[in-house]
Amino acid sequence: MTEPRTLTVDLGARSYPIIVGRDLVAGGFDIAPFLSGGACLVVSNETVAPLYMDPVVRLLGDRDVHTLQLPDGESFKTMATAQTVIDELVRMGANRDATLIALGGGVVGDITGFAAACYMRGVSFIQIPTTLLAQVDSSVGGKTGVNHEGGKNLIGAFHQPKLVLIDTATLSSLPDREFSAGLAEVIKHGAMSDAEYFSWLEKNMQALLQHDDVALAEAIFRSCEIKAAVVAEDERESGKRALLNFGHTFGHAIENSLGYGEWLHGEAVAVGMLMAAKLSDLSDKQQSRLRSLIQTAGLPIDPPPIGSEQLRKAMNLDKKASASALRFVLLSALGEAFVTSEYSEVLLSRILGSADA
Amino acid sequence: MTEPRTLTVDLGARSYPIIVGRDLVAGGFDIAPFLSGGACLVVSNETVAPLYMDPVVRLLGDRDVHTLQLPDGESFKTMATAQTVIDELVRMGANRDATLIALGGGVVGDITGFAAACYMRGVSFIQIPTTLLAQVDSSVGGKTGVNHEGGKNLIGAFHQPKLVLIDTATLSSLPDREFSAGLAEVIKHGAMSDAEYFSWLEKNMQALLQHDDVALAEAIFRSCEIKAAVVAEDERESGKRALLNFGHTFGHAIENSLGYGEWLHGEAVAVGMLMAAKLSDLSDKQQSRLRSLIQTAGLPIDPPPIGSEQLRKAMNLDKKASASALRFVLLSALGEAFVTSEYSEVLLSRILGSADA
Numbered sequence: 001m002t003e004p005r006t007l008t009v010d011l012g013a014r015s016y017p018i019i020v021g022r023d024l025v026a027g028g029f030d031i032a033p034f035l036s037g038g039a040c041l042v043v044s045n046e047t048v049a050p051l052y053m054d055p056v057v058r059l060l061g062d063r064d065v066h067t068l069q070l071p072d073g074e075s076f077k078t079m080a081t082a083q084t085v086i087d088e089l090v091r092m093g094a095n096r097d098a099t100l101i102a103l104g105g106g107v108v109g110d111i112t113g114f115a116a117a118c119y120m121r122g123v124s125f126i127q128i129p130t131t132l133l134a135q136v137d138s139s140v141g142g143k144t145g146v147n148h149e150g151g152k153n154l155i156g157a158f159h160q161p162k163l164v165l166i167d168t169a170t171l172s173s174l175p176d177r178e179f180s181a182g183l184a185e186v187i188k189h190g191a192m193s194d195a196e197y198f199s200w201l202e203k204n205m206q207a208l209l210q211h212d213d214v215a216l217a218e219a220i221f222r223s224c225e226i227k228a229a230v231v232a233e234d235e236r237e238s239g240k241r242a243l244l245n246f247g248h249t250f251g252h253a254i255e256n257s258l259g260y261g262e263w264l265h266g267e268a269v270a271v272g273m274l275m276a277a278k279l280s281d282l283s284d285k286q287q288s289r290l291r292s293l294i295q296t297a298g299l300p301i302d303p304p305p306i307g308s309e310q311l312r313k314a315m316n317l318d319k320k321a322s323a324s325a326l327r328f329v330l331l332s333a334l335g336e337a338f339v340t341s342e343y344s345e346v347l348l349s350r351i352l353g354s355a356d357a
Numbered sequence: 358m359t360e361p362r363t364l365t366v367d368l369g370a371r372s373y374p375i376i377v378g379r380d381l382v383a384g385g386f387d388i389a390p391f392l393s394g395g396a397c398l399v400v401s402n403e404t405v406a407p408l409y410m411d412p413v414v415r416l417l418g419d420r421d422v423h424t425l426q427l428p429d430g431e432s433f434k435t436m437a438t439a440q441t442v443i444d445e446l447v448r449m450g451a452n453r454d455a456t457l458i459a460l461g462g463g464v465v466g467d468i469t470g471f472a473a474a475c476y477m478r479g480v481s482f483i484q485i486p487t488t489l490l491a492q493v494d495s496s497v498g499g500k501t502g503v504n505h506e507g508g509k510n511l512i513g514a515f516h517q518p519k520l521v522l523i524d525t526a527t528l529s530s531l532p533d534r535e536f537s538a539g540l541a542e543v544i545k546h547g548a549m550s551d552a553e554y555f556s557w558l559e560k561n562m563q564a565l566l567q568h569d570d571v572a573l574a575e576a577i578f579r580s581c582e583i584k585a586a587v588v589a590e591d592e593r594e595s596g597k598r599a600l601l602n603f604g605h606t607f608g609h610a611i612e613n614s615l616g617y618g619e620w621l622h623g624e625a626v627a628v629g630m631l632m633a634a635k636l637s638d639l640s641d642k643q644q645s646r647l648r649s650l651i652q653t654a655g656l657p658i659d660p661p662p663i664g665s666e667q668l669r670k671a672m673n674l675d676k677k678a679s680a681s682a683l684r685f686v687l688l689s690a691l692g693e694a695f696v697t698s699e700y701s702e703v704l705l706s707r708i709l710g711s712a713d714a
Contacts, residue, residue, distance in 0.1 A: 083436065090507035118475075121502060121513045122593070145478060150447035156478045157514060236479070 004029075005221055009140065010232040014160045018140060018224050020217055024167040025052060025128065031059045034163040036124040038097030039064040043085055043112040045072040048104040048130050051173050056103050056128060066092050070108060074260050077107045077147050079155060085115035089123075099124040099162070105131035105178075106138035106265075110156070113144030117159035127161045130170040132182025133266055136189070136223035139164050141231040141241075151317075152252070152260070158236055166224075168216050180298035181266025183208065184247075186219055187293055188273060189226040192246040195335030197222050202289065205296045243337045246329040247273030250303075253314035254355075257306045270299035278351050279343055280330040289334065308352035361386075362578055366497065367589040371517045375497060375581050377574055381524040382409060382485065388416045391520040393481040395454030396421040400442055400469040402429040405461040405487050408530050413460055413485060423449050427465060431617050434464045434504050436512060442472035446480075456481040456519070462488035462535075463495035463622075467513070470501030474516035484518045487527040489539025490623055493546070493580035496521050498588040498598075508674075509609070509617070515593055523581075525573050537655035538623025540565065541604075543576055544650055545630060546583040549603040552692030554579055559646065562653045600694045603686040604630030607660075610671035611712075614663045627656035635708050636700055637687040646691065665709035 004021025040060050049069045068088050102112035109127050116125035127139035145156020190198030207215035234241040251272030277287050325341040361378025397417050406426045425445050459469035466484050473482035484496035502513020547555030564572035591598040608629030634644050682698040
């Protein structure tokens with residue numbers, strides 16, 4: 001266990017630390033100060049549990065510890081799965097002083113956090129994210145929830161964890177494709193709000209791809225810092241937090257059109273960022289830097305051939321307000337994003353045209 | 358429409374008014390300042406909707422208004438019913454600026470509030486309670502949720518409404534038995550925290566039973582004041598809010614043992630208050646005043662013959678922490694309640710014995 005680094009998500013009484021380091025789980029990190037005193041339920045999935053459930057249970061010592069394995073995959077991010085977590089809490093006789101521990105990727109974290117938000121109107125939970133995407137994005141900021149047939153994340157709650165424990169060692173078991181998908185959000189953080197970080201990523205992308213410990217810890221820490229700062233300023237996404245959706249208007253439309261699961265979320269966001277960059281008033285050189293970095297990270301740079309009409313339909317569906325214009329997060333420069341509903345319709349049509357077969 | 362009275366539930370940025378008056382709905386109360394700007398969904402049940410849905414829809418003017426009728430009864434206070442509300446919001450294409458309006462009793466309010474808490478991680482909602490119980494208790498304070506097979510209100514959220522609109526005229530359609538059940542919570546407010554109010558209730562119980570407008574408005578207003586003050590001090594029930602559970606430890610055990618729906622909640626709480634009073638160090642005279650007031654209100658004073666063993670089992674189940682002692686809200690005097698886990702086991706056994714056939 002190397003000396004971990006800590007940053008705080010500053011939300012008054014609901015503030016909590018994000019702790020980043022290697023071998024925190026296997027090395028016996030002292031989790032006790034973050035538990036509420038009652039029973040613990042560690043929720044994981046069938047892929048992650050065989051790898052890390054035992055050491056996490058060991059961290060919890062001689063408490064009343066229960067475990068639950070969910071099926072693996074976004075298609076199980078449903079109310080029905082959240083109810084299996086709640087059913088287990090009921091079966092345990094868990095009280096308000098229970099603590100849920102989410103051990104896995106974004107799906108496990110979102111479901112577990114939502115169950116924690118709803119059980120007895122809110123019990124504690126801890127995030128131990130094991131994918132890069134969850135470590136730099138979904139485990140931070142308190143967004144929890146499940147999907148509805150009518151759309152992603154339509155059912156959920158803002159419920160902040162007591163601790164986000166990021167053990168970079170867990171990334172060794174992550175498939176390359178998923179690792180790259182996580183890098184899409186890392187690149188997003190640089191592109192939307194930190195030009196210096198973007199340059200750092202350009203220099204260190206190879207090291208990241210080789211899972212270099214120092215580079216990994218640095219990227220995760222800086223990405224979490226950026227996200228934590230945005231969340232502290234706008235917890236419930238009434239303003240600035242929307243900037244984190246850079247690449248997501250196009251990205252969601254791609255995911256929705258392909259059917260969720262065909263492309264990974266990060267892959268769709270990668271292409272979405274490039275489409276948003278094209279819609280921005282961004283120099284060719286900066287666009288080209290963004291494209292290169294995305295490509296180097298092992299991510300797609302062109303939309304799948306789903307057709308421009310389908311893409312536009314999916315974008316209109318996503319915004320759910322048929323009367324008003326689409327809203328995009330665009331860049332004025334690398335590192336500077338803004339939200340707007342003013343854009344060139346001609347340019348948008350040309351960009352969507354890149355999805356025509 | 359008589360001049361309504363307003364009190365504020367003081368919760369900082371989440372503060373909201375409770376407005377009490379006669380004919381507010383039929384009289385065209387100006388609800389516009391409390392709407393979020395998007396679509397409205399009025400949720401009611403098959404009993405209440407035929408009586409008040411039309412005038413409520415008229416209050417909403419030419420907005421995008423949808424309505425939904427739920428089946429009537431506590432047995433429908435389930436996640437499945439909450440999902441039908443969410444399904445309707447999805448079907449409407451409702452956005453974050455939607456407002457849900459709960460028109461009905463506590464069940465409609467709890468389900469609608471929970472759906473509002475979860476849809477897109479939280480949209481606005483308004484309570485228009487139409488039962489006395491909902492007007493003086495469940496519509497105030499932001500507790501929302503549904504039942505689980507394993508227990509009542511196990512799934513839920515704290516989600517404060519933007520407005521509680523109490524129209525005393527809606528009580529004219531309430532069956533006498535339900536009116537009396539609501540009076541149980543009114544009596545509870547006096548008994549737990551306001552001796553003067555308790556005396557006022559003794560003097561005015563006949564007027565209340567005759568639905569005297571002035572007396573009704575006064576009782577509802579004072580009960581809401583008491584509840585609002587407790588909620589403002591302890592929104593999430595980490596302390597003082599527990600005092601509102603006076604009579605509920607025994608009451609829940611009665612409901613649970615009989616099967617929910619057999620006795621009304623208020624009826625079980627009425628008997629529960631008398632059992633808690635017996636466990637308290639309360640003078641015979643004060644106990645007798647409480648019994649008289651409860652009896653005058655048309656409520657039961659003796660537990661059903663379900664057996665002391667069953668009652669104790671249900672109480673142990675309710676607290677969900679097998680190792681620790683039971684906790685009760687007891688009275689040191691009429692108007693003064695406190696929480697304790699110190700009580701006479703001999704006395705408790707004798708009190709439970711009153712449920713032996």
